[in-house]
Amino acid sequence: MYHQITEEDQKFLMTVFPAERLFFGEEIREDYSHDELGGISHFPEALVKAHSTEEIAAVMKYANEHLIPVVVRGSGTGLVGASVALFGGIMIDTTEMNHVLELDEENLTVTVEPGVLLMDLAAYVEERGFFYPPDPGEKSATIGGNISTNAGGMRAVKYGVTRDFVRGLTVVLPSGEVIELGGKIVKNSTGYSLLQLMIGSEGTLGVITKAVLKLLPLPAVSVSLLVPFETAKQAIETVPEIVKSKASLTAIEFFERRTILFAEEYLGKKFPDTSADSYLLLTVDGSDRESVDRELDRVADLCLAAGAKDVFLVDTDERKESVWKARGAFLEAIKASTTEMDECDVVVPRNRVADFILYTHEVAKELDLRIPSFGHAGDGNLHVYICRDELDDNEWKTRLAAAFDRMYGRAEEIGGLVSGEHGIGFAKKEYMKEALGEETVALMRGIKKTFDPNGILNPGKLF
Amino acid sequence: MDLIVCVKQVPGTTNVEVDPVTGVLKRDGVAGKLNPYDLFALEAAFRIREKTGGTVRTLSMGPNQAVQSLRETLAMGADSAVLLSDRKFAGADVQATSYAIQSGIRAMGGFDLILCGKQTTDGDTAQVGAEVAEMLGIEHATNVSEISEITKDSITVTFSLDDVLQMQKMSLPCLITLEKDAFTPRLPSFRRMKAIKEEQITVLTAADLPGLEEKRCGLKGSPTQVEKIFPPEKNSDKETFRGTSDELSETLYGLLKAKKFI
Numbered sequence A: 001m002y003h004q005i006t007e008e009d010q011k012f013l014m015t016v017f018p019a020e021r022l023f024f025g026e027e028i029r030e031d032y033s034h035d036e037l038g039g040i041s042h043f044p045e046a047l048v049k050a051h052s053t054e055e056i057a058a059v060m061k062y063a064n065e066h067l068i069p070v071v072v073r074g075s076g077t078g079l080v081g082a083s084v085a086l087f088g089g090i091m092i093d094t095t096e097m098n099h100v101l102e103l104d105e106e107n108l109t110v111t112v113e114p115g116v117l118l119m120d121l122a123a124y125v126e127e128r129g130f131f132y133p134p135d136p137g138e139k140s141a142t143i144g145g146n147i148s149t150n151a152g153g154m155r156a157v158k159y160g161v162t163r164d165f166v167r168g169l170t171v172v173l174p175s176g177e178v179i180e181l182g183g184k185i186v187k188n189s190t191g192y193s194l195l196q197l198m199i200g201s202e203g204t205l206g207v208i209t210k211a212v213l214k215l216l217p218l219p220a221v222s223v224s225l226l227v228p229f230e231t232a233k234q235a236i237e238t239v240p241e242i243v244k245s246k247a248s249l250t251a252i253e254f255f256e257r258r259t260i261l262f263a264e265e266y267l268g269k270k271f272p273d274t275s276a277d278s279y280l281l282l283t284v285d286g287s288d289r290e291s292v293d294r295e296l297d298r299v300a301d302l303c304l305a306a307g308a309k310d311v312f313l314v315d316t317d318e319r320k321e322s323v324w325k326a327r328g329a330f331l332e333a334i335k336a337s338t339t340e341m342d343e344c345d346v347v348v349p350r351n352r353v354a355d356f357i358l359y360t361h362e363v364a365k366e367l368d369l370r371i372p373s374f375g376h377a378g379d380g381n382l383h384v385y386i387c388r389d390e391l392d393d394n395e396w397k398t399r400l401a402a403a404f405d406r407m408y409g410r411a412e413e414i415g416g417l418v419s420g421e422h423g424i425g426f427a428k429k430e431y432m433k434e435a436l437g438e439e440t441v442a443l444m445r446g447i448k449k450t451f452d453p454n455g456i457l458n459p460g461k462l463f
Numbered sequence B: 001m002d003l004i005v006c007v008k009q010v011p012g013t014t015n016v017e018v019d020p021v022t023g024v025l026k027r028d029g030v031a032g033k034l035n036p037y038d039l040f041a042l043e044a045a046f047r048i049r050e051k052t053g054g055t056v057r058t059l060s061m062g063p064n065q066a067v068q069s070l071r072e073t074l075a076m077g078a079d080s081a082v083l084l085s086d087r088k089f090a091g092a093d094v095q096a097t098s099y100a101i102q103s104g105i106r107a108m109g110g111f112d113l114i115l116c117g118k119q120t121t122d123g124d125t126a127q128v129g130a131e132v133a134e135m136l137g138i139e140h141a142t143n144v145s146e147i148s149e150i151t152k153d154s155i156t157v158t159f160s161l162d163d164v165l166q167m168q169k170m171s172l173p174c175l176i177t178l179e180k181d182a183f184t185p186r187l188p189s190f191r192r193m194k195a196i197k198e199e200q201i202t203v204l205t206a207a208d209l210p211g212l213e214e215k216r217c218g219l220k221g222s223p224t225q226v227e228k229i230f231p232p233e234k235n236s237d238k239e240t241f242r243g244t245s246d247e248l249s250e251t252l253y254g255l256l257k258a259k260k261f262i
Helices: A007-016 A053-066 A118-127 A143-149 A194-198 A232-244 A257-267 A289-305 A317-328 A330-336 A350-367 A393-413 A429-436 A438-451 B036-052 B064-076 B094-107 B128-136 B190-195 B245-258
Strands: A022-024 A046-049 A070-073 A090-093 A100-104 A109-112 A166-172 A178-182 A207-214 A221-229 A251-256 A278-286 A312-314 A341-344 A373-376 A381-387 B002-006 B009-011 B032-034 B055-061 B080-084 B113-117 B139-150 B154-160 B165-171 B174-178 B201-204
Touching (some): A007 A022, A053 A166, A100 A118, A118 A143, A178 A194, A221 A317, A232 A251, A257 A278, A278 A289, A278 A317, A350 A373, A429 A438, B032 B064, B036 B139, B080 B094, B154 B174, B165 B174
Parallel strands (some): B002 B055, B139 B174
Antiparallel strands (some): A100 A109, A109 A207, A373 A381
């Protein structure tokens, strides 16, 4: 079993970190015992706020030699308990490693420390005419966290996910050795891609201390359409039609009126339209208004032909803010509408989205649960929330488990997987095992053992 | 109820160039958008129409490209639109602008209520609404944040006088200017946009406005001249103080005193 932190270990940490960046026992704030929605909490025994690769390397080397578990944490916005220190030990907080180190305009890359917040990175590059497309709803997440879960977000339809924008990583291995993976290079066929293995590894293989990210030129024009439909079925069944039409869309989001109403309540701000049952929110971007308008016209006509009540134009900064701010707040808004909730972040083939959403309605009815959902309809990734409301503990756990079983079961039947972008962490371990099968998971365990033979890095996660 | 909403096309971005010779904003070639404050006036008008019935007509003054903004008001739900467009109106200050607009309103016939945005995002003077009302000889209220009642001959509004909010019942016809965030404005509808008929938009020149005194229009009719326009300085310096509330209040007090604010 793991070694508990002793006075001697504390003394060692004091040689690496000044007192204001080192906390023990009761000095550690409650926040550090959980993430946003893991349904699980546990305190680390020591918390360090790292400022450099060297500090992290020193901690890892010591922890590895003394069998002390280590967990890395960014902003703590995860949803599956991946950054919870299940076995105590040392927590490395990377939020003070929040510097943009270099903007390389010749190679179109930006090099950042892992604690840079997504919103700060977006603002930094956009001010300079560049574009970092991954756009998860949670803008206060760190880039390190985004890379660790391979976060996706709302522009995946056109641009892909975090994985597609990581060119290089500096990683501290559990042994304390520092390795460089990838770099400012576009192509790479040099052996196994350990870079890709690190992305989405949820802090179980190494500690990311620097990232080289790929940038694009900022599109000059970006316009969204808000499309109201009478029913959820009509709205989602339009999505495959849009995909089939070869329209070049950046985002295809689906949500229902009741979710908008939660967001209105949560933000204290009215949404521009709540007259319909369900909505699609589509975005087209490009280099000039004329070509964007042509694409918008085509998609708008297609939506009307598919039975949309109307198509609303979201073209100015003010209009975008009134719509997208609400969209970005959906998760928090649903959370604020109930006593407790858990989530299902399944991803299914894009032409099965309607099937899955309608199935969640059936499950809600059958189990008498409130299950609001919204999702990235264009890429098949759905966020389904099971709300506890007034249920007692026992009843909640029973119905929640039943709902998860049914939904993950259905996802599997239609060719989907457990997580599209939030990861497995602690909360979804069993479902991953079921979905992937013993052989695949055994390979993953082998990889984990190669990187971390003593199992000190983020133990108890993924498997 | 007959409602008129005055709108203006403003530059779509915040990076506006100024002609160094005339001090006039360069509008050519810059993508325009409806002044964001006007959207609240439009929304207020639509909501009144939903209650009382009647029509919403929009009015703008500007170059031909301002038709785009009027089309947008139609796509949001206006019934018809009028553009005052003539080189003689160009380069107008607030007074010459107000004069031309009130002439346009007179040419549009009767009305019960005129709604304007509180100000524009390019000129930022917040004076045109009030001046139009004065020239038309009707009552007005500016910075209106709420309309609590409307009857066939009166309107009750709440407006800001900076340090107090005042509630006032006014007789119709009158003019109000709307505060930002009074409502969330509806979005332009693609269906309506496609259904716009040419006859819904009327373009009027100086010659079409009966009794218009040309010497009161445009740059020549402007008693004020712009000497220089420059964007406000951006100050993004920030300093963070940490400590207990006692320490922080002590620090703040010291700073304010050192800067002689107290």
